[in-house]
Amino acid sequence: MTQASATPRATRRQHDREIVALAVPAFGALVAEPLFVMVDSAIVGHLGTAQLAGLGIASALLTTAVSVFVFLAYATTAAVARRVGAGDLQAAIRQGMDGIWLALLLGAAVIATVLPTAPSIVELFGASDTAAPYATTYLRISALGIPAMLVVLASTGVLRGLQDTKTPLYVAIAGFVANAVLNAGLVYGADLGIAGSAWGTVIAQCGMAAAYLVVVVRGARRHGASLRPDAAGIRTSAQAGVPLLVRTLSLRAILMIATAVAARLGDADIAAHQIILSLWSLLAFALDAIAIAGQAIIGRYLGAGDTEGARQACRRMVEWGIAVGVLLGGLVVLSRPLFLPLFTSDSAVSDTALPALVIVALSQPICGVVFVLDGVLMGAGDGPYLAWAMVITLAVFAPVALLVPALNGGLTALWAAMTLMMVIRMLTLWLRTRSGRWLVTGATR
Secondary structure: OOHHHHHHHHHHHHHHHHHHHHHHHHHHHHOHHHHHHHHHHHHHHOOOHHHHHHHHHHHHHHHHHHHOOOHHHHHHHHHHHHHHHHOOHHHHHHHHHHHHHHHHHHHHHHHHHHHHHHHHHHHHOOOOOOOHHHHHHHHHHHHHHHHHHHHHHHHHHHHHHOOOOHHHHHHHHHHHHHHHHHHHHHHHHOOOOHHHHHHHHHHHHHHHHHHHHHHHHHHHHHOOOOOOOOHHHHHHHHHHHHHHHHHHHHHHHHHHHHHHHHHHHOHHHHHHHHHHHHHHHHHHHHHHHHHHHHHHHHHHHHHOOOHHHHHHHHHHHHHHHHHHHHHHHHHHHHHHHHHHHHOOOOHHHHHHHHHHHHHHHHOHHHHHHHHHHHHHHHHOOOHHHHHHHHHHHHHHHHHHHHHHHHOOOOHHHHHHHHHHHHHHHHHHHHHHHHHOOOOOOOOOO
16 A cells, blocks of 8 residues: 555544534534424424414524524634644633623523513514413513523533533433423423423533533633623624624525525414424534534634644545435434324324325435534624625525415425525535635634
């Protein structure tokens, strides 16, 4: 065997080890949010179809309220990883603390907005008269946990940038267990119904935020980073997150349009959509675990000035994304008969969901490429391009999705439109990575 042939193989093995070491624990942390929703869906679903439909609308709204600020994690991961690559740990953690303070400010603003407007927001998204009261109740209570979830996002970004995905895994496991126990106890034991599910999730979220703060504060003290809020640093963190905010708002608009369309198709459709969206989110976060590894690895390579290492890591992660997507698609097809009874005993909901799940399964390899390339460009700090690409995707998806009820299409047609959306994302991201314009080196972009 020649040295030339051995070197690429050794490089692939090195990337594989890094990807696995970061992605496997990252997966556990990433699935916390969809698993929270899936537990809520399983428990609330047995209260009735109207309750599950209400949860579907409220959880989509809450996920949007939190996810629009996902830049608190993604931008922080990239920025911290770059400084790690450049060898400046104190500045890396200081930047992370600015993100945490920004998270608290944004969380307070979201609560002040959601609480008084909850009924109007639920009505805007087309909830039926039977589902609307449940959606409003769940939305108002769960909104109280938004600041905690934003702190979790910012703190997670700090740890990922420091190449630590194990701590988020431990916190996520504890949070998931607490959420499941609290939900079951408050919904059925205390007979609080859908309100009990919301309170259980809020308590679990606050506990997770407290755990993250303990870890990050200890790290800040160990490296001599200040814990005090810094106006300039908070402003810089906010400015760095603006392109990713635009990107995420466009993505959330796509998901909210899909939920609004499903709500107008009927209670059985929105209930089935909630089940499928919960599964789709779980699969997405599984694929995004590779993307999280990409953010940390790419940021570190570029911070150290190694563009060739960044290219090779990107190529290997795409291969991982495709392989995992194929595996997940097969699992969805095989598990359909076992999966649906966990969430509903209504045959109309199951019959509506079954064909749409086939579409979801077939799209998983495409999703694998999308999430990996998205993570690579985030790790490179290429937020402006990601923002424009997602705006273009939204502009194409919106009219297609809105035609579904107009043409008497069903939930399967809606999820075919969702697959079209992912194809467009894949093309825009692939073109950018091929260009090489994302390969900008240095401690800051």
